[in-house]
Each structure stands twice: as C-alpha cells, then as structure tokens.
Amino acid sequence: MDDSMTPKELMKLYRNGKLTPEHYGDYWNDEDRQQLKGMFREGEGLSEIALRLERSESSVFQQLVSMELFADSRASRAKRKGSAGCRCEGCSAREGERPCYCPFLTCTE
Numbered sequence: 001m002d003d004s005m006t007p008k009e010l011m012k013l014y015r016n017g018k019l020t021p022e023h024y025g026d027y028w029n030d031e032d033r034q035q036l037k038g039m040f041r042e043g044e045g046l047s048e049i050a051l052r053l054e055r056s057e058s059s060v061f062q063q064l065v066s067m068e069l070f071a072d073s074r075a076s077r078a079k080r081k082g083s084a085g086c087r088c089e090g091c092s093a094r095e096g097e098r099p100c101y102c103p104f105l106t107c108t109e
Contacts, residue, residue: 007051014056022054028063036060040069 005013013019028036032053039049046064050057064070 007048010051011047011057014050021050021056024054024056024059026055033063033067036063037067037069040064 010019014021036049036053039052044052046057046060050060053060061070
C-alpha cells in the first residue's frame with residue numbers, strides 16, 4: 001500500500017479498477033482465513049479488511065459467506081403468500097387484479 005495515499009483514496013482506486021490489490025485472485029490459505037476471521041470478529045468493516053489483506057471487497061465478502069461468518073442477504077428468502085397481489089400499503093387492488101386498479105400506480109393501458 002502506498003503510504004502517501006489515504007485508505008479512502010486507495011479503496012476508490014481499487015473500486016474503479018485503476019489499481020489491483022496485491023493478492024487479487026490469489027487462493028485463500030488457512031493463515032489468511034484465520035486473519036480474516038479474527039478481524040471480522042473484532043468488528044472491522046469489509047473495506048478495512050480488504051485493504052489490510054490486500055484483496056478485493058467482493059473476495060472478502062465471498063470468503064466470509066463461505067466460512068459461514070456472514071449471512072448472505074441474497075440467500076433464498078421465504079416467499080410471501082399471495083405474492084401476485086399489490087404490495088403497497090393501503091392498496092385497494094384485490095388479489096389477481098391488474099396493477100391499473102392500484103390507486104398508487106399510473107396505468108398506461
């Protein structure tokens with residue numbers, strides 16, 4: 001890491017693809033995983049961890065998910081019953097009605 005850059009500036013370069021973290025694309029070894037686990041449990045953020053381990057934020061996130069330390073918000077969720085109806089609050093549209101009947105939507109049909 002360049003000492004003249006702030007962590008925020010360095011992360012911007014990583015995110016914009018103008019600079020690549022040193023360990024980008026490297027496999028995670030046991031030592032890396034232990035270090036990640038410790039930093040995460042101490043409350044460090046994904047960006048901080050990525051900078052210290054010189055990896056991408058997405059790599060850190062994926063590793064945390066695979067280690068079951070971070071619950072993946074994209075994991076399957078329970079579907080709501082009656083999901084075909086409108087979900088806006090106070091909607092008068094009934095189950096199965098076209099969205100045009102919702103007072104909160106503008107229908108073009």
